Amino acid sequence: xxxxxxxxxxxxxxxxxxxxxxxxxxxxxxxxxxxxxxxxxxxxxxxxxxxxxxxxxxxxxxxxxxxxxxxxxxxxxxxxxxxxxxxxxxxxxxxxxxxxxxxxxxxxxxxxxxxxxxxxxxxxxxxxxxxxxxxxxxxxxxxxxxxxxxxxxxxxxxxxxxxx
Numbered sequence: 001x002x003x004x005x006x007x008x009x010x011x012x013x014x015x016x017x018x019x020x021x022x023x024x025x026x027x028x029x030x031x032x033x034x035x036x037x038x039x040x041x042x043x044x045x046x047x048x049x050x051x052x053x054x055x056x057x058x059x060x061x062x063x064x065x066x067x068x069x070x071x072x073x074x075x076x077x078x079x080x081x082x083x084x085x086x087x088x089x090x091x092x093x094x095x096x097x098x099x100x101x102x103x104x105x106x107x108x109x110x111x112x113x114x115x116x117x118x119x120x121x122x123x124x125x126x127x128x129x130x131x132x133x134x135x136x137x138x139x140x141x142x143x144x145x146x147x148x149x150x151x152x153x154x155x156x157x158x159x160x161x162x163x164x
Contacts, residue, residue, distance in 0.1 A: 003096075009068070010091055012028055012031050015107045017079075023076050030121075031118070038102075041159050
C-alpha cells in the first residue's frame, strides 16, 4: 500500500512544526525521498506511488516541488490542504500508526540536517540519483525517473552496512 505523497510531506511538516524545527522545500523533498527509499530497502514496499526524478539538485518528487516551491529557501509555513470531491478542504497526513512510527524514525534520524546536507547525502557517488543523473547525461538532462529497484537496492545495502 502506498500513501499520497502530500500526506507524507504534510506529516514531516507537522513534525517540524511540533518540534520547532525549520523545514525548507529542499529538506522536505529529500526527506520524502529518503523515507521512500528506506521503506523500499527495509520492507520492499514503496511509500509513495509517484516516481522519483533525478534533477540537478538531487532526487525530486515533482508534486512536492510544485506544492512548496513558493517558499524558496525559506521555511515552510504550513501543511498543504487539498479539496475533496465533496468540496471540503482537508489536510492529508499519514494516520496509519505503523507507517507514522516508521516516518518518526526517519524524521529522528535526519531532522538535524538541513536541505543542503541531505542533498549532499543523496549526491554521493553510486547513489540512485548519481547513477541516474550520470547515465542520462548530467546537467543536460532533467527529470529522468530513478528506477525503484535502484532505490531499493541502495537502501538495502545501507541497511546491511548499518546493521539494520
